[in-house]
Amino acid sequence: MKTLPARLLACCAASLLFGSAVVPPAAKDPWRTFEDNWLLMPALQSGLEAWLVLTLVGRVRALVRTTGDVDAALASELTARFGKLAAPFLFEARAWYYGVFLRDGAALRFRGDRHFTYHANQGNASTQAAFIFVLLLELPLAHLLLHCMAPAPWMAWAADGLQLWALLYLVAEYRATRWRPVSLDGQTLLLRYGMLAADQAIPLAAIVTVERCGNDVRRRGGVMRLRQCGALNVALTLQAGTRLTGLLVPLRPVHQIYLGLDDPEGFIAAVRAKQAPARVEQ
Template sequence: MSPYTSWSESRRRWTLAVVVLSVLATDAGVARWLQHQGQPVPEWPLLVDLLAVLPLAWWMLMRPRARTALWGMLGMVSLGITAGAWILPDTDKQWWTWLEALRWLGLAALLLAQLMLVAQALRELWLIPPGQHPEPVLMSALARRFRDHPIRPLLQADARLWLYAWPGRQVQQLIDNGLHFETWRQGQNLSNQQAFGILLAVELPLAHGLMHLWSPALAWTVSALSLYGGLFLWAEYRTTRWRPISLRADALHLRSGVLVDLALPLGAISAVTRLDRPAPRAKGRWRIAGMGRTNLCLHLRPDCRLPTVLGERTVSEICIGVDEPERLIAALRERLETR
């Protein structure tokens, strides 16, 4: 057996994190020591470490599929360029001055991808017949466009963000065939999201003003990221209210906020139990409760791998929060007994 297949995915990720931090710490330490000695910091060791060693370490440890290898390598190179810009003093930068300009090209490409996704979403929304819910149409369009591409769940989550965050748009409750269970009252889930959004709105102008006194560029950068975070919170707030969990004949469709959209086959569930206290974090446990509290646990069959926006993960338990846990437990046990 290959040593890569014998390692768990989490172990490989932790090993990669240790390698990355070790390389960055070593390069930063050597650069600071040379500066302290009054000597120039050479660029070529950083070029080798940050733009060759780190991407190669990522590829050897993660062993990605062909479709994700290019994006992962570009991500590691971007990390290396950013780290090198911080480690190298400005007086010793030659090649790095040109490399730093590439970051703006990456940002422009990201913004262009966002605009293309928004444009596609608007086109699909324009073609939706009156009275039909827009989310299934958007998700089907992206599924046809990207099929089994690993980035598809992330694009679908992004499309949901823009759909539910669109100002002034009235979105009705998402109803499909089956029984529906809301999640916005459990643990004051919706109220907590509302309070967090109000705090962010109050804090944003104050933080922007204070940071602007120190660095205007940093103030606008942080404020732009905070505005995007506020947009995400607004979309989370609306999706919590209008996207219930659905129990169908063959699957339990778990929905939570913008990110979680999982059709869990009933055959993957071995048992369901009530939770009287919040479930702590644990290996193999997936908690889905928003800003509320978990009150129900789905026990899955061994070696069950489920898709998420960041890729597949091995899950043994899914702890969720619903407004009527006893009703969902009774309905789910009835379906499981008849299979």
């Protein structure tokens, strides 16, 4: 059996939990097997995570030393191994790389001829770091409380493991925020925003307008907001019918993108400057 994405295993575990709650006791015989062996699911998922880390770390480090482009190294290695199933593995690999293995972010190189940061936007990265620090302070207190109140001591350790796993993603998001830029590469906008948002490659020809905006943008259909702990200050209006990828949804229609950048005026000027020659040729 081929390896399955971690999200699929998580969905299976959630389905079993839901079934345990709603299936009547009289018809619950098939569920007994799953309930008696429920620890196999997180054990299998943890094994997949460990396998992913151990098999990739050496190869990816070698590629990063050669090119400095960790995104390209991870994408090429995982695509070669998993083909169309590479997307969820790429998400997990980025979490481990930025959360654990990243040592010198300044040495990283990213595709693009103009780069724009967003970590300083209203203290974006600093706020993330403060939140991580608070969670680290809370971890031993929560462990002590659970150890005293839980029916079994292993429950406190299991909660610690889950919290540390969540911290892995928060640390990875913080480091990706500091080092992964939004970039312009020729006639393409490479929209990287942390690690928890799906990357986008948008042709500049698909951008109708680019302008300043305020921070009071509500969530609604067809709108993508990228701001983390900062403020929105740039609005991109896309051509009708534009579809972008998401972490959980493969493709969805998007007509506007709002994002927060450290230098919104410089970004707007750069996009318009690259669009001008192409529109003149048309």
